[in-house]
Amino acid sequence: MEGFDIVKEKSPAFYDRFERKDELQGQTHYCPGCGHGVAHKLIAEALTELGLQDRTTLVSPVGCSVFAYYYFDVGNVQVAHGRAPAAATALRRSNPESIVISYQGDGDLAAIGTAEIIHAANRGENITVIFINNAIYGMTGGQMAPTTLVNQTSTTSPYGRNPANEGFPLHVCELLASLEAPVYIERVALADAKTIIKAQKAVKKALTLQSQGAGFTFVEILSPCPTIWKKDPIEARKWVSEVLMKTYPLGVFREKKIEMPECKHAPHKSVAEAIGASGGVSEVKRHHHTRETTIKVAGFGGQGVLLLGQLIAEMGMRENMEVSWLPSYGPEMRSGSAHCHVTLAHDRIGSPVITRPEVVVAMNEPSLRKFAEQVAPGGVILYNNSRLPEDFTCSHARVLCVPASEIADTLGSAKIANVVMLGALLEETECLPAETAINVLETTVKNPKILELDKKALTAGREFVDNQVRVGAVPGPDGYAY
Ligand SMILES: Cc1ncc(C[n+]2csc(CCOP(=O)(O)OP(=O)(O)O)c2C)c(N)n1
Ligand code: SF4
Structure with missing residues (x-):
């Protein structure tokens, strides 16, 4: 048309070329x-x-x-x-x-x-x-x-x-x-x-x-x-x-008439953003004594594997960390395999799925064999036993044997092996303060007798690791029990 230039051009939001045979x-x-x-x-x-x-x-x-x-x-x-x-x-x-x-x-x-x-x-x-x-x-x-x-x-x-x-x-x-x-x-x-x-x-x-x-x-x-x-x-x-x-x-x-929300999607934002978005003046309290980490806890149903993950996640929440807990378990209520992924982070978590955990807690031998390979190089495996299976080797991560079930039996209840392991994990990784674990237990465990046992279990797990590393009670080549 006279007086008009017809311009044909592709939108910059398209690739310059698309692939075809x-x-x-x-x-x-x-x-x-x-x-x-x-x-x-x-x-x-x-x-x-x-x-x-x-x-x-x-x-x-x-x-x-x-x-x-x-x-x-x-x-x-x-x-x-x-x-x-x-x-x-x-x-x-x-x-x-x-x-x-x-x-x-x-x-x-x-x-x-x-x-x-x-x-x-x-x-x-x-x-x-x-x-x-x-x-x-x-x-x-x-x-x-x-x-x-x-x-x-x-x-x-x-x-x-x-x-x-x-x-x-x-x-x-x-x-x-x-x-x-x-x-x-x-x-x-x-x-x-x-x-x-x-x-x-x-x-x-x-x-x-x-x-x-x-x-x-x-x-x-x-x-x-x-x-x-x-x-x-x-x-x-x-x-x-x-x-x-x-x-x-x-x-x-x-x-809908859009009124800009004070914080409509608060759960999708980090705590810091949520507080900022709602005009709050207080800075979110980040405790410097927390450490980011990714943990996979595995064992069989009935060992409190999922609960152990929940306790860690709850502790992280109380320390104002970003946390995720993702369970995975078989259909059996007892004795089937179970594991969970726990992420403790200072920033928003992209995915709750952990493919390369920094820490693996293996509550039984099948879990050790299944998940040891996954642990990130330089990571740590906490194994619920006093020694590793003879044919088992692991060169990319430290393996610490913690006889959590044995310790729990000595304390009077096999059920608290998971809390022994929690103590060991906290002492070994220093990801969260032990006082927070006590705080979580005190508000979640209603039975006073069980609470007392749990506290003992926590201390026993911590002391076991403390003795392994600092006193070298049953040391392996680098101070760990292999
Ligand atoms: C789980 C699964 N089920 C079925 C299919 C087969 N399948 C491929 S495309 C399609 C239907 C797509 O129809 P529509 O969403 O209307 O898209 P259109 O091709 O019309 O653009 C189906 C059933 C598949 N790929 N995966
Ligand atoms: S079959 Fe052809 S016309 Fe129909 S939706 Fe697919 S590409 Fe389009």
Whole structure:
């Protein structure tokens, strides 16, 4: 047009190049006329305009939406089918300054992932979910989705969806709008220029709200899938406006007035941030006599393995540390294997899973054999026995034998072996003060006799380690019992 320059350029939020096989160079992963490409463009433009690209992570699940990570020059995480809102929750909570987008198809979000989306929305996670509703499973060749229309044919409903047999189409916006927490829910479409402009505004609005820390935002995009619908791209767009939009009316289903919370997501922030965010003046008290560490406690059910981890975590909390405790146990109430991961940190913890613990507490031989390899080089293993199995060697970590069960028996109860081990661990690692352990025991153990025993057990464990190292009662080559 005279007087106008038509500038075609890609959004900086897209990679300069995307990878494809040789013969497919220059083609995207999407079919001609597919809505995914347009939806990508809307997201990329919003990220650029809002200046959010550098702190964004996009979660792609399973389905044609998985290809998003080839295009967006942001942090990309690919997750199992349906799990994107759960992964997005973790990503956003562990990095509250980030922007997290969960980009999901209808099979992914409304079938296998129904639980994840509902609970993420209900918790009011500060994430943005972009829901591409094309009323079918695209990637797998056209099976019925929860959003497939009544009478719409698919490979699994060849005579058309029959509500008597397959239920009615799921209206996800309406469903989520029945929850209290979400702050913004809108359904838009990629049917023509007018609806696409509305979609553009909705995507931008959702991301703006997320960047303000407002809460859960959700944009459903009715999107053409010409290949599976067996229509050309023009017919497919027409079908969006003439058919799909009749079942799924466009509109805003939730738009909360945003009052900036004094500390809405306090549990997601570190204690220091939470106090700062609520305008508190007192600095959080960090005790300098605490030490960050990661601990795996393992044994069999009934040895108090999980409780030992809980005691350590509780102690950390009382010392204003960031803590996590993650249990793992078999179905048996007794004698099955059990272990737990405990992290004590001064800063926010990214994940409660510990793959390289600095300390392993092995309450029995199978746990020693199973977890010794995992301990970080230079770490320590506390083994509940007076000696190691003859064929056992460990060159990368120190192994300290603490006959906790024997000591507990001498004190009068096999059940307190875990507290003996707690004493040993505190003395060996100096991660937390022993007085805090006494404080925790005094407020959690109600029976005075057991409390007395626990205190003795704690002291016995500490003294055992103290004697090993400083007096060298049963020394190995470097002062430890090997
Ligand atoms: C656990 C699991 N179950 C099933 C599948 C097979 N599968 C791959 S994609 C898909 C459906 C995707 O449909 P949708 O989310 O609507 O995305 P679209 O391809 O239409 O964009 C299914 C069922 C899988 N990959 N993993
Ligand atoms: S199958 Fe459908 S959703 Fe998948 S790329 Fe092709 S048009 Fe898009």
